[in-house]
Amino acid sequence: MASGKEHTLGTILLTPLTGLFAWHLSQGDQAITILASTGCLSGIFISPDLDMQTRTVSETTLVRWSWTIGYIWIFLWYPYALFFKHRGISHCPLVGTCTRLLYMVGYAFLLQEILRHTMDIEGHLMYWLKNHAITLSIFSAGLAISDIGHWFMDNF
Numbered sequence: 001m002a003s004g005k006e007h008t009l010g011t012i013l014l015t016p017l018t019g020l021f022a023w024h025l026s027q028g029d030q031a032i033t034i035l036a037s038t039g040c041l042s043g044i045f046i047s048p049d050l051d052m053q054t055r056t057v058s059e060t061t062l063v064r065w066s067w068t069i070g071y072i073w074i075f076l077w078y079p080y081a082l083f084f085k086h087r088g089i090s091h092c093p094l095v096g097t098c099t100r101l102l103y104m105v106g107y108a109f110l111l112q113e114i115l116r117h118t119m120d121i122e123g124h125l126m127y128w129l130k131n132h133a134i135t136l137s138i139f140s141a142g143l144a145i146s147d148i149g150h151w152f153m154d155n156f
């Protein structure tokens with residue numbers, strides 16, 4: 001089992017490899033390379049270890065960087081930690097990544113509904129998701145690579 005710091009280091013090391021892989025697959029498309037790399041790097045914070053009810057290393061780092069953002073992040077992900085058992089489905093390659101992506105879409109939907117009912121602002125979340133499906137897929141693929149690295153480090 002790897003520590004939080006080891007997972008962070010693993011993700012940082014995987015990021016340029018993900019970028020190289022995306023660069024090669026896309027035949028040198030910069031936007032795809034940056035998106036896939038950013039998705040992988042985001043795995044430091046959108047980590048499978050968000051299933052822990054105790055504070056993770058990345059959450060502690062966020063609190064240190066920005067007290068407000070850090071505690072909001074911890075608050076938003078606490079239900080995820082309550083719902084998912086540590087190193088359960090949340091750590092399953094691809095499936096675990098999907099749980100976190102859907103969880104974030106759930107919050108976006110909740111925010112959209114709050115804005116609609118309190119301020120009469122239309123969010124058009126489904127329209128936005130559909131129009132950015134390719135962008136989101138490339139980012140998600142990068143995140144999935146980070147999660148596979150996490151899974152690998154936890155199991156071997």
Ligand SMILES: [Zn+2]
Pocket residue numbers: 048049087091150154
């Ligand atoms: Zn883990």
